[in-house]
Amino acid sequence: MDYEGTNLSKLELRDQLQLFQQQESFSPSSDATFQLALSMMEHVGDPDPVLRDELIYSTLQSWIIEGGFQPQQLRQLLSIAMDDAHLFYRIGEEKTNSVFVRSFSVLILPLILWADRQVSFFDESDIRMIVYKLTDYISREIDLRGYTGETGWAHAVAHAADAVEDVAQSMYIRPEDLRGFLEAFKSQLRQAQYTFIHEEDERMVSAVVTLLNRNLLEDKEIRSWIADLGDTSKVGDPPVDLVSMTNIKNFLRSLYFRLLPNEGMTRFIDPILMALNGKLFQS
Numbered sequence: 075m076d077y078e079g080t081n082l083s084k085l086e087l088r089d090q091l092q093l094f095q096q097q098e099s100f101s102p103s104s105d106a107t108f109q110l111a112l113s114m115m116e117h118v119g120d121p122d123p124v125l126r127d128e129l130i131y132s133t134l135q136s137w138i139i140e141g142g143f144q145p146q147q148l149r150q151l152l153s154i155a156m157d158d159a160h161l162f163y164r165i166g167e168e169k170t171n172s173v174f175v176r177s178f179s180v181l182i183l184p185l186i187l188w189a190d191r192q193v194s195f196f197d198e199s200d201i202r203m204i205v206y207k208l209t210d211y212i213s214r215e216i217d218l219r220g221y222t223g224e225t226g227w228a229h230a231v232a233h234a235a236d237a238v239e240d241v242a243q244s245m246y247i248r249p250e251d252l253r254g255f256l257e258a259f260k261s262q263l264r265q266a267q268y269t270f271i272h273e274e275d276e277r278m279v280s281a282v283v284t285l286l287n288r289n290l291l292e293d294k295e296i297r298s299w300i301a302d303l304g305d306t307s308k309v310g311d312p313p314v315d316l317v318s319m320t321n322i323k324n325f326l327r328s329l330y331f332r333l334l335p336n337e338g339m340t341r342f343i344d345p346i347l348m349a350l351n352g353k354l355f356q357s
Contacts, residue, residue, distance in 0.1 A: 081113070082110075082113045084117055084120065084122075084125065087110075087113050087114065087117055087125070087129075087130075088122075088124075088125050088129060090110070091114075091125075091129040091130065091133050092129065094133065095129070095132075095133070107137055107142040107143060108143060108144075108147045111134060111137070111143070111147075111151060112154075114130045114133065114134060115151065115154050115155070115160070117130060118130055118131075118155075118160065118175065118178050118179055118182070119160075119163070119171075119172070119173075119174035119175025119176070119177070119178050119179065120174065121171045121174060121225045122225075123224075123225060123226025123227070126174060126178055126226070127178075127226055127227065130178075131178060131181060134182065134185060135185055138185045138186065138188070138189050139185075139188075143189075145193070145195035148186050148189055148190075148195070149195065149196075149200070151182065151186060152182070152183070152186045152200075152204075155179040155180070155182040155183065155186075156179070156183075156203070156204070156207050159175075160175060160176070160179035161176055161179045161180055161207060161211055162176070162207075162211065162214075163175040163176055163179070165211070165214050165215065166214065166216060167216075167217060168216050168217045169217060169219070170217070171225065172217075173215075173217040173219065173228045173230055174225070174228060176211070176215065176217075176230060177227075177228050177229055177230040177233045177234075178233070180208070180211060180230070180233045180234050180237050181233040181236065181237070183204065183208070183236075183237040183240065183241070184236045184237055184239070184240040187204075187237070187240035187241055187243075187244070188240065190244075191243065196244070196246075197246075198246040201241065201244045201246040201247065202246075204241050205241060205247070205251045205254070205255075208234065208237055208238065208241065208255075209251075209254040209255060209258050211234060212231070212234045212238075212255070212258035212259070212261075212262065213258045213261055215230050215231065215234070215262075216265075216267070217230060218230060218231055218262070218265070218267070218268040218270070218274075219268070220232070220270070220271060220272025220274065221272055227272075229272065229274070231262055231270070231274045231277070231278070232272070232273070232274045232277040232278075235259075235274070235277040235278045235280065235281040236277060236280075236281070238255050238259075238281040238284075238285075239280050239281040239284045242255070242281065242284045242285050242288060243284065243288075247288065247290070248290070249290045249291055252285045252288065252290055252291055253291070253295070255281070255285060256282070256285065256299050259278050259281070259282065260299065260302065260303060262278075262321075263278075263303065263318070263321045263322050263325055264303075264306050264318050264321075264322070265317075265318065265321075266309065266314045266315070266317040266318045267317065268317065269316075269317050269320050269321060270320075270321050270324065275321070275324040275325040275328045276328050278325060279325065279328045279329050279332050280332075282329065283329075283332055283333070283339075286339060286342075293341065293342075296342060296345075297342065297345045300326070300329075300342065300345045300346055300349050301345060301348065301349055301352070303322050303325070303326065303349055303352075303354075304322070304326070304348065304349030304350060304351070304352025304353070304354055304355070305349075305352050305353055305354065306318060306319075306322060306352075306353075306354045307353075307354075308353075308354065315354075318354070319354055319355060322354060323350065323355065326346050326349055326350055327350070329342075329346060330343065330346045330347070330350075333346075
Protein backbone atom coordinates (compact mmCIF):
# COMPACT_ATOMS: atom_id res chain seq x y z
CA MET A 75 0.00 0.00 0.00
CA ASP A 76 1.25 3.50 -0.88
CA TYR A 77 -0.18 5.31 2.13
CA GLU A 78 0.43 5.49 5.85
CA GLY A 79 -2.28 5.36 8.46
CA THR A 80 -1.95 6.22 12.12
CA ASN A 81 -0.83 2.67 12.94
CA LEU A 82 -3.75 2.16 15.27
CA SER A 83 -4.48 -1.39 16.24
CA LYS A 84 -7.92 -2.78 15.66
CA LEU A 85 -8.85 -2.35 19.31
CA GLU A 86 -7.45 1.18 19.48
CA LEU A 87 -9.38 2.15 16.37
CA ARG A 88 -12.56 0.61 17.74
CA ASP A 89 -12.23 2.48 21.05
CA GLN A 90 -11.52 5.79 19.33
CA LEU A 91 -14.45 5.51 16.94
CA GLN A 92 -16.81 4.57 19.75
CA LEU A 93 -15.64 7.64 21.65
CA PHE A 94 -16.29 9.87 18.65
CA GLN A 95 -19.78 8.46 18.22
CA GLN A 96 -20.54 9.23 21.87
CA GLN A 97 -19.48 12.87 21.37
CA GLU A 98 -22.52 14.24 19.58
CA SER A 99 -20.92 17.67 19.23
CA PHE A 100 -17.69 16.32 17.72
CA SER A 101 -16.62 18.44 14.76
CA PRO A 102 -13.86 16.75 12.74
CA SER A 103 -10.82 18.76 11.67
CA SER A 104 -9.52 17.88 8.25
CA ASP A 105 -6.00 16.68 9.11
CA ALA A 106 -6.97 14.62 12.15
CA THR A 107 -9.98 13.18 10.34
CA PHE A 108 -7.93 12.14 7.36
CA GLN A 109 -5.25 10.41 9.40
CA LEU A 110 -7.91 8.42 11.19
CA ALA A 111 -9.62 7.67 7.87
CA LEU A 112 -6.39 6.10 6.64
CA SER A 113 -6.47 3.77 9.64
CA MET A 114 -10.12 3.00 8.91
CA MET A 115 -9.18 2.00 5.36
CA GLU A 116 -6.66 -0.46 6.80
CA HIS A 117 -9.52 -2.18 8.64
CA VAL A 118 -12.40 -1.40 6.27
CA GLY A 119 -13.14 -5.08 5.66
CA ASP A 120 -12.67 -6.42 9.16
CA PRO A 121 -14.81 -9.53 9.85
CA ASP A 122 -16.18 -7.84 12.98
CA PRO A 123 -19.49 -6.33 11.75
CA VAL A 124 -19.58 -3.77 14.55
CA LEU A 125 -16.18 -2.36 13.66
CA ARG A 126 -16.70 -2.67 9.90
CA ASP A 127 -20.28 -1.46 9.50
CA GLU A 128 -21.42 0.39 12.61
CA LEU A 129 -18.13 2.18 13.32
CA ILE A 130 -15.88 2.47 10.24
CA TYR A 131 -18.47 2.81 7.48
CA SER A 132 -20.91 4.87 9.54
CA THR A 133 -18.16 7.24 10.67
CA LEU A 134 -16.80 7.73 7.16
CA GLN A 135 -20.34 8.35 5.93
CA SER A 136 -20.97 11.00 8.58
CA TRP A 137 -17.64 12.76 8.12
CA ILE A 138 -17.90 12.87 4.32
CA ILE A 139 -21.43 14.28 4.50
CA GLU A 140 -20.27 16.83 7.08
CA GLY A 141 -17.46 17.96 4.78
CA GLY A 142 -14.67 16.61 6.96
CA PHE A 143 -12.30 15.99 4.02
CA GLN A 144 -10.63 18.11 1.37
CA PRO A 145 -11.10 17.08 -2.28
CA GLN A 146 -7.52 15.82 -2.56
CA GLN A 147 -8.09 13.68 0.52
CA LEU A 148 -11.26 12.21 -0.92
CA ARG A 149 -9.39 11.45 -4.13
CA GLN A 150 -6.75 9.58 -2.10
CA LEU A 151 -9.42 7.64 -0.19
CA LEU A 152 -10.99 6.68 -3.52
CA SER A 153 -7.62 5.55 -4.89
CA ILE A 154 -7.09 3.35 -1.83
CA ALA A 155 -10.61 1.90 -1.99
CA MET A 156 -10.15 0.88 -5.61
CA ASP A 157 -6.66 -0.58 -5.43
CA ASP A 158 -5.67 -4.24 -5.55
CA ALA A 159 -5.48 -4.44 -1.75
CA HIS A 160 -9.09 -3.34 -1.38
CA LEU A 161 -11.58 -3.60 -4.26
CA PHE A 162 -9.71 -6.54 -5.77
CA TYR A 163 -8.34 -8.06 -2.58
CA ARG A 164 -8.11 -11.83 -3.18
CA ILE A 165 -10.76 -11.54 -5.88
CA GLY A 166 -11.99 -14.96 -6.95
CA GLU A 167 -12.27 -16.34 -3.43
CA GLU A 168 -15.62 -17.62 -2.26
CA LYS A 169 -17.00 -17.93 1.27
CA THR A 170 -13.97 -16.32 2.93
CA ASN A 171 -13.67 -13.12 4.91
CA SER A 172 -11.87 -11.41 2.03
CA VAL A 173 -15.27 -10.48 0.59
CA PHE A 174 -15.75 -7.89 3.34
CA VAL A 175 -12.68 -5.98 2.19
CA ARG A 176 -13.99 -5.88 -1.38
CA SER A 177 -17.64 -5.20 -0.60
CA PHE A 178 -17.00 -2.42 1.91
CA SER A 179 -14.33 -0.85 -0.28
CA VAL A 180 -16.84 -0.57 -3.12
CA LEU A 181 -19.35 0.90 -0.67
CA ILE A 182 -16.98 3.84 -0.11
CA LEU A 183 -17.49 4.90 -3.74
CA PRO A 184 -21.07 6.22 -3.39
CA LEU A 185 -20.00 8.42 -0.47
CA ILE A 186 -17.16 10.03 -2.43
CA LEU A 187 -19.23 10.33 -5.60
CA TRP A 188 -21.92 12.07 -3.55
CA ALA A 189 -19.33 14.56 -2.32
CA ASP A 190 -18.22 15.18 -5.90
CA ARG A 191 -21.80 16.05 -6.86
CA GLN A 192 -21.87 18.69 -4.15
CA VAL A 193 -18.57 20.33 -5.16
CA SER A 194 -17.10 18.86 -8.34
CA PHE A 195 -13.50 17.69 -8.04
CA PHE A 196 -13.40 14.66 -10.36
CA ASP A 197 -12.43 15.06 -13.99
CA GLU A 198 -13.26 12.77 -16.89
CA SER A 199 -10.18 10.58 -16.37
CA ASP A 200 -11.30 9.88 -12.79
CA ILE A 201 -14.72 8.72 -13.97
CA ARG A 202 -13.12 6.58 -16.69
CA MET A 203 -11.02 4.84 -14.02
CA ILE A 204 -14.00 4.33 -11.70
CA VAL A 205 -16.16 2.92 -14.51
CA TYR A 206 -13.45 0.56 -15.70
CA LYS A 207 -12.61 -0.84 -12.27
CA LEU A 208 -16.21 -1.03 -11.09
CA THR A 209 -17.35 -2.90 -14.20
CA ASP A 210 -14.41 -5.26 -13.89
CA TYR A 211 -15.15 -5.86 -10.21
CA ILE A 212 -18.83 -6.68 -10.75
CA SER A 213 -17.93 -9.14 -13.50
CA ARG A 214 -15.31 -10.91 -11.37
CA GLU A 215 -16.92 -11.09 -7.93
CA ILE A 216 -18.04 -14.64 -7.12
CA ASP A 217 -18.70 -14.38 -3.37
CA LEU A 218 -22.32 -13.31 -3.65
CA ARG A 219 -23.52 -13.89 -0.10
CA GLY A 220 -25.84 -11.31 1.39
CA TYR A 221 -26.13 -11.79 5.14
CA THR A 222 -23.45 -14.14 6.45
CA GLY A 223 -24.55 -14.63 10.05
CA GLU A 224 -22.13 -13.68 12.82
CA THR A 225 -19.91 -11.74 10.43
CA GLY A 226 -22.84 -9.65 9.22
CA TRP A 227 -23.49 -8.27 5.76
CA ALA A 228 -21.24 -8.97 2.79
CA HIS A 229 -23.72 -7.86 0.10
CA ALA A 230 -21.07 -7.37 -2.57
CA VAL A 231 -23.47 -7.13 -5.52
CA ALA A 232 -25.83 -4.78 -3.67
CA HIS A 233 -22.94 -2.50 -2.68
CA ALA A 234 -21.58 -2.51 -6.23
CA ALA A 235 -25.03 -1.63 -7.56
CA ASP A 236 -25.12 1.35 -5.19
CA ALA A 237 -21.82 2.51 -6.67
CA VAL A 238 -23.14 2.11 -10.22
CA GLU A 239 -26.19 4.18 -9.33
CA ASP A 240 -23.95 7.02 -8.18
CA VAL A 241 -21.34 7.00 -10.92
CA ALA A 242 -24.08 6.83 -13.57
CA GLN A 243 -25.11 10.33 -12.49
CA SER A 244 -21.75 11.79 -13.50
CA MET A 245 -21.65 14.38 -16.26
CA TYR A 246 -18.80 12.38 -17.78
CA ILE A 247 -20.67 9.09 -18.12
CA ARG A 248 -20.80 7.65 -21.63
CA PRO A 249 -23.25 5.32 -23.38
CA GLU A 250 -20.60 2.60 -23.54
CA ASP A 251 -20.18 2.86 -19.76
CA LEU A 252 -23.88 2.16 -19.25
CA ARG A 253 -23.73 -0.77 -21.67
CA GLY A 254 -20.85 -2.22 -19.68
CA PHE A 255 -22.76 -1.97 -16.42
CA LEU A 256 -25.83 -3.61 -17.95
CA GLU A 257 -23.73 -6.50 -19.24
CA ALA A 258 -22.05 -6.92 -15.84
CA PHE A 259 -25.42 -7.04 -14.11
CA LYS A 260 -26.70 -9.53 -16.66
CA SER A 261 -23.72 -11.77 -15.96
CA GLN A 262 -24.46 -11.75 -12.23
CA LEU A 263 -28.16 -12.39 -12.77
CA ARG A 264 -27.35 -15.36 -15.02
CA GLN A 265 -24.88 -17.01 -12.67
CA ALA A 266 -26.19 -20.26 -11.24
CA GLN A 267 -24.22 -20.55 -8.00
CA TYR A 268 -26.16 -18.26 -5.67
CA THR A 269 -29.78 -17.17 -5.35
CA PHE A 270 -30.08 -13.53 -4.38
CA ILE A 271 -32.35 -13.45 -1.33
CA HIS A 272 -31.43 -10.15 0.34
CA GLU A 273 -32.98 -7.65 -2.10
CA GLU A 274 -29.97 -7.53 -4.40
CA ASP A 275 -32.50 -7.37 -7.24
CA GLU A 276 -33.94 -4.14 -5.82
CA ARG A 277 -30.51 -2.54 -5.56
CA MET A 278 -29.65 -3.54 -9.14
CA VAL A 279 -33.01 -2.21 -10.32
CA SER A 280 -32.29 1.14 -8.66
CA ALA A 281 -29.04 1.33 -10.60
CA VAL A 282 -30.69 0.31 -13.87
CA VAL A 283 -33.47 2.89 -13.47
CA THR A 284 -30.79 5.56 -12.99
CA LEU A 285 -29.09 4.34 -16.17
CA LEU A 286 -32.35 4.53 -18.08
CA ASN A 287 -33.07 8.03 -16.80
CA ARG A 288 -29.84 9.30 -18.36
CA ASN A 289 -31.42 8.73 -21.79
CA LEU A 290 -28.03 7.93 -23.31
CA LEU A 291 -29.02 4.54 -24.74
CA GLU A 292 -31.43 3.86 -27.56
CA ASP A 293 -34.68 2.16 -26.67
CA LYS A 294 -33.85 -0.78 -28.89
CA GLU A 295 -30.71 -1.45 -26.84
CA ILE A 296 -32.69 -1.54 -23.61
CA ARG A 297 -35.38 -3.76 -25.12
CA SER A 298 -32.71 -6.11 -26.47
CA TRP A 299 -31.03 -6.32 -23.07
CA ILE A 300 -34.33 -7.12 -21.36
CA ALA A 301 -35.22 -9.73 -23.99
CA ASP A 302 -31.79 -11.31 -23.65
CA LEU A 303 -32.39 -11.90 -19.95
CA GLY A 304 -35.57 -13.83 -20.77
CA ASP A 305 -33.70 -15.83 -23.41
CA THR A 306 -31.02 -17.03 -20.99
CA SER A 307 -30.23 -20.64 -21.83
CA LYS A 308 -30.80 -23.46 -19.38
CA VAL A 309 -28.03 -25.91 -18.58
CA GLY A 310 -30.43 -28.82 -18.18
CA ASP A 311 -29.94 -29.35 -14.45
CA PRO A 312 -33.20 -28.19 -12.79
CA PRO A 313 -31.74 -27.13 -9.41
CA VAL A 314 -29.01 -25.18 -11.18
CA ASP A 315 -31.40 -23.64 -13.70
CA LEU A 316 -33.68 -22.59 -10.86
CA VAL A 317 -31.00 -20.27 -9.47
CA SER A 318 -30.62 -18.13 -12.57
CA MET A 319 -34.34 -18.35 -13.31
CA THR A 320 -35.19 -17.06 -9.83
CA ASN A 321 -32.63 -14.27 -9.97
CA ILE A 322 -33.77 -13.06 -13.38
CA LYS A 323 -37.47 -13.42 -12.60
CA ASN A 324 -37.16 -11.43 -9.37
CA PHE A 325 -35.13 -8.76 -11.10
CA LEU A 326 -37.58 -8.38 -14.00
CA ARG A 327 -40.54 -8.26 -11.64
CA SER A 328 -38.84 -5.60 -9.52
CA LEU A 329 -38.01 -3.61 -12.66
CA TYR A 330 -41.61 -3.93 -13.86
CA PHE A 331 -43.10 -2.49 -10.68
CA ARG A 332 -40.47 0.26 -10.48
CA LEU A 333 -41.19 1.43 -14.03
CA LEU A 334 -44.96 0.95 -13.99
CA PRO A 335 -45.85 4.29 -12.30
CA ASN A 336 -43.29 6.20 -14.39
CA GLU A 337 -45.06 7.40 -17.52
CA GLY A 338 -41.77 8.04 -19.26
CA MET A 339 -40.71 4.42 -18.84
CA THR A 340 -43.89 2.48 -19.60
CA ARG A 341 -42.57 1.71 -23.07
CA PHE A 342 -40.39 -0.96 -21.43
CA ILE A 343 -43.28 -2.70 -19.65
CA ASP A 344 -44.25 -4.93 -22.58
CA PRO A 345 -40.64 -6.04 -23.20
CA ILE A 346 -40.39 -7.04 -19.53
CA LEU A 347 -43.60 -9.06 -19.74
CA MET A 348 -42.34 -10.74 -22.91
CA ALA A 349 -39.04 -11.58 -21.22
CA LEU A 350 -40.93 -13.18 -18.34
CA ASN A 351 -42.45 -15.49 -20.93
CA GLY A 352 -39.09 -16.22 -22.55
CA LYS A 353 -37.49 -19.61 -22.99
CA LEU A 354 -35.87 -19.52 -19.54
CA PHE A 355 -39.29 -19.64 -17.91
CA GLN A 356 -40.82 -22.25 -20.19
CA SER A 357 -41.06 -25.77 -18.84
